[in-house]
Amino acid sequence: MTEERSEEYTRTGPSISCTDTHICVNNLTKIFKKDKSETVVLKDFSLDIRKGELITIVGPSGCGKTTILRLIAGLIEPTSGAVLINGKPCTAPGADRGMVFQDFALFPWRSVRKNVEFGLEIAGIPKEERRERAERYIIRAGLEKFIDSRVHELSGGMKQRVGIARALVGHPDVILMDEPFGSLDAQTRNIMQTQLLKILDKTDQTIVFITHSVDEAVFLSDRIVVLTKRPASIKEIIDIPWPRPRDRADPGFTALRKKILAELEEENVMEN
Amino acid sequence: MVSWTLNIKYDENNRYHRFLRTVVITVISLTIFIMVWWMISVIADIPAIPTPLKTWNALVDLYLHGDMVTSISLGQYIFSSLSSFLKGVLLAFVISVPLGLVLGYSKFMRDFSNPVIELLRPIAPIAWAPIFVLALGSSLGAIMVVFIGVFFPLLTNVIFGVRKIDPNWIDAAKTLGASQMKIFYKVMIPAATPYIMNGVKVGLGIGWMCIVAAELYRFDGALPGIGFYLAQQAQNFNWPSAYAGLVVIGILGLLTIGVADYIHRILSKRMGMDV
Ligand SMILES: Nc1ncnc2c1ncn2[C@@H]1O[C@H](COP(=O)(O)OP(=O)(O)OP(=O)(O)O)[C@@H](O)[C@H]1O
Numbered sequence: 199m200t201e202e203r204s205e206e207y208t209r210t211g212p213s214i215s216c217t218d219t220h221i222c223v224n225n226l227t228k229i230f231k232k233d234k235s236e237t238v239v240l241k242d243f244s245l246d247i248r249k250g251e252l253i254t255i256v257g258p259s260g261c262g263k264t265t266i267l268r269l270i271a272g273l274i275e276p277t278s279g280a281v282l283i284n285g286k287p288c289t290a291p292g293a294d295r296g297m298v299f300q301d302f303a304l305f306p307w308r309s310v311r312k313n314v315e316f317g318l319e320i321a322g323i324p325k326e327e328r329r330e331r332a333e334r335y336i337i338r339a340g341l342e343k344f345i346d347s348r349v350h351e352l353s354g355g356m357k358q359r360v361g362i363a364r365a366l367v368g369h370p371d372v373i374l375m376d377e378p379f380g381s382l383d384a385q386t387r388n389i390m391q392t393q394l395l396k397i398l399d400k401t402d403q404t405i406v407f408i409t410h411s412v413d414e415a416v417f418l419s420d421r422i423v424v425l426t427k428r429p430a431s432i433k434e435i436i437d438i439p440w441p442r443p444r445d446r447a448d449p450g451f452t453a454l455r456k457k458i459l460a461e462l463e464e465e466n467v468m469e470n
Numbered sequence: 471m472v473s474w475t476l477n478i479k480y481d482e483n484n485r486y487h488r489f490l491r492t493v494v495i496t497v498i499s500l501t502i503f504i505m506v507w508w509m510i511s512v513i514a515d516i517p518a519i520p521t522p523l524k525t526w527n528a529l530v531d532l533y534l535h536g537d538m539v540t541s542i543s544l545g546q547y548i549f550s551s552l553s554s555f556l557k558g559v560l561l562a563f564v565i566s567v568p569l570g571l572v573l574g575y576s577k578f579m580r581d582f583s584n585p586v587i588e589l590l591r592p593i594a595p596i597a598w599a600p601i602f603v604l605a606l607g608s609s610l611g612a613i614m615v616v617f618i619g620v621f622f623p624l625l626t627n628v629i630f631g632v633r634k635i636d637p638n639w640i641d642a643a644k645t646l647g648a649s650q651m652k653i654f655y656k657v658m659i660p661a662a663t664p665y666i667m668n669g670v671k672v673g674l675g676i677g678w679m680c681i682v683a684a685e686l687y688r689f690d691g692a693l694p695g696i697g698f699y700l701a702q703q704a705q706n707f708n709w710p711s712a713y714a715g716l717v718v719i720g721i722l723g724l725l726t727i728g729v730a731d732y733i734h735r736i737l738s739k740r741m742g743m744d745v
């Protein structure tokens with residue numbers, strides 16, 4: 199396992215330049231059929247995601263972001279097209295692609311520790327090692343005081359840190375995050391973004407991050423994919439080579455945010 | 471003259487206060503009940519409504535000397551009833567829970583079994599009593615009547631519990647590498663447990679009514695239960711003893727449901743759900 203890789207690999211420092219394709223979303227079409235009505239959510243959608251990058255996807259509400267993520271996770275099947283991971287087609291969910299959910303999806307009958315251990319249990323890792331690894335990630339998430347707490351005793355931000363630790367602890371190659379901070383208040387959200395970068399620091403996972411918040415996207419990403427309204431197609435892909443942590447007050451930051459917001463505005467206007 | 475006031479404010483968050491409150495309310499409630507009973511028996515003045523005191527004396531008599539006619543002790547009656555009751559509950563549990571998990575999970579199986587379930591459910595379990603007891607004997611018959619009584623409420627609750635499972639939990643388990651089998655054991659069963667226990671709670675109440683009904687039909691040599699005693703005493707117009715039987719049934723029912731309620735609460739708390 200190459201969890202903690204090279205020295206210079208940091209997400210809080212300058213972003214690395216990565217070029218190898220990790221996930222190849224190839225000509226995906228997804229149509230939801232119900233009785234006679236059809237919803238074409240994706241039509242011939244393609245996107246290359248590079249190894250080790252943090253890529254965010256923004257787009258108008260209902261354009262198909264969650265659908266893209268669930269297709270990559272293997273939780274739903276495409277109508278046509280394929281998702282290739284390291285060149286191999288993927289059809290079913292697996293422990294190589296961890297997922298963080300907007301409403302946390304923690305198991306309320308398990309303690310924090312047991313939630314984080316879930317995937318390790320499934321993988322058949324011996325008890326001692328399981329405990330030790332889970333503890334390491336819980337400490338990284340700053341939750342050591344709550345390690346034996348039940349989930350309902352935690353705040354929203356703490357819950358999501360458990361969700362992130364649970365997804366990370368099995369060292370998946372890919373982490374899929376669907377508006378992970380969407381249900382948190384603005385202040386907690388900003389704190390969580392900084393903490394996420396710290397937790398992810400020195401890991402080489404590929405992260406696909408969906409958000410409604412342009413500010414969040416500009417703060418976190420190596421690249422931002424801006425989608426059109428449904429059926430989603432790529433409006434623009436923006437590289438952000440700036441070092442992290444980023445200053446939200448920086449003129450470049452504000453300008454980029456404005457530009458993306460204007461693009462999304464266009465999509466929304468067209469809808470009306 | 472010594473004058474003093476009891477200067478205590480009730481505090482909802484103090485468990486001793488809560489306990490004391492429950493005790494006081496229970497005592498007052500039961501006292502009123504017994505007084506009303508007493509009044510009715512005095513006003514009606516018929517042998518079929520004995521006073522609480524006469525009933526109490528009959529109960530003490532039953533406890534000390536057992537049933538004079540059959541020479542069966544109160545303990546034996548209780549043991550017999552409880553044993554058929556628990557066997558029936560256990561049988562219902564062993565069948566309803568796995569079946570409910572499968573029916574909750576699979577729409578096909580649910581649609582497939584629904585006509586049969588809906589056909590059988592409305593039949594009062596007590597209606598089965600004469601058939602089961604005469605066909606299977608007093609002992610097994612009583613067990614089967616309890617089984618029918620517990621089976622349907624339990625099954626309905628298990629199915630409901632499975633269908634209430636957050637689909638995100640299943641997706642989360644899948645992305646953590648869980649197979650269908652692991653999802654079944656590690657997600658569905660724990661998530662449905664509070665609902666299963668709720669079904670057990672409802673089922674116990676109905677099962678307890680069934681056991682007494684089934685015992686009325688005893689005709690063979692098996693050790694009879696408390697329902698049989700009640701029926702015998704009533705047939706001999708021995709009203710206070712019949713009422714003593716009622717009291718025993720009531721208390722045993724209260725205790726069994728109390729235990730189930732306690733387990734339900736503990737489990738729900740463990741599962742992080744509010745009761
Ligand atoms: N299982 C489904 N059955 C039918 N239609 C669906 C299903 N899942 C999604 N859709 C439809 O597909 C479209 C895209 O949904 P999706 O959840 O991917 O959008 P989204 O971009 O994630 O939206 P949001 O920003 O609101 O989260 C929506 O119109 C939705 O109604």
Ligand SMILES: [Mg+2]
Nearest residue numbers: 263264265376
């Ligand atoms: Mg979505």
